[in-house]
Amino acid sequence: MNKASVLQSHSQGAFDYFRSELKRRVGIAISDNKGEMIHGRLRKRLTELQLNDFDQYASHLKSLPENHAEWEIFVNCLTTNKTDFFREPEHFNFLTQELLPEWRAQKQNDFxxxxxxxxxxxxxxxxxxxxxKQAKIxxxxxxxxxxxxxxxxLVKAKRGVYSVAKRDEIPAEYQKESIAVGTGEIDKWFKIKDSLRSQMTFQRCNLVQSPYNLNxxxxxxxxxxxxxxxxxxxISQVADGLYESTKPGGYLVIGHSESLHNVTSKWQYVKPSIYRKKG
Ligand SMILES: C[S@@+](CC[C@H](N)C(=O)[O-])C[C@H]1O[C@@H](n2cnc3c(N)ncnc32)[C@H](O)[C@@H]1O
Structure with a gap:
């Protein structure tokens, strides 16, 4: 089959299978009109596996055991990873101006x-x-x-190396302390400085599989x-899982376009996109 026919070979059956597995495994719900998007994201994988069409990939997946490594690749292909430094900056102001002072006043050990x-x-x-920055003050x-x-x-996050095109997302007051821009051949990249790394841990965690194993x-x-x-x-199930992982009096911050309104949840509403666990 040539490349053009691979591109055309969208199958409703394969699409339905892909999205039901995605939902079952990681909770991501794909609407009916997203066939083109799903197939677009899986196309590279078909080529890597030298499969002719999406039905073949669906059959291949169906033949695999539940925990086969291909499922991880399948999920990785289908997640949406759009993000920025200092995205929705009000949340970081909330952290430094309200949450942290309140936490300090309680004289606890580790934040x-x-x-x-x-x-x-x-x-x-x-x-x-x-x-x-707060700990330096x-x-x-x-x-x-x-x-x-x-x-x-997760691998990219841990590496902490980004295109200089992203540098402007970081306010100037943070850049000197936090990032080092490459020189010579690597001048199109910056990396997160080592001084920011020791407090950071990375781990794979599926939000729809609670209780989480986080210690x-x-x-x-x-x-x-x-x-x-x-x-x-x-959302209700994830909200419960997050609740169990939070200290009494601790906070949950969600995206500005998200809400726990109309969702069964123990979280107490504080203000838009911010919730609190009973103390
Ligand atoms: C759009 S990004 C948001 C990134 C960042 N939180 C932000 O606000 O900029 C969504 C992330 O959620 C992750 N994700 C999707 N389903 C997940 C699940 N069941 N468990 C954990 N992470 C998940 C995706 O892999 C993706 O990296």
């Missing part, structure tokens, strides 16, 4: 942050920049756990711009 859908790392590294111990279901983006509870969970991909039932 534990979980970034629960961290994509390629811009969000957890932003948290690291912000907390590093007034020292305290903190940790940041950075998780995602997509193992490819600690968190003062705040950033779970932003991932709930939009879930159905209300899945």
């Amino acid at each position: 534990n942050v979980w970034c629960a859908a961290s994509s390629t790392g811009e969000e957890p590294w932003t948290l690291s920049m912000v907390l590093h 007034q020292p305290f111990h903190y940790s940041i756990l950075s998780t995602d279901i997509d193992s490819d983006v 600690k509870k968190f003062d705040v969970v950033f779970c932003r711009n991932v709930l939009i991909y879930f159905t209300p039932e899945t």
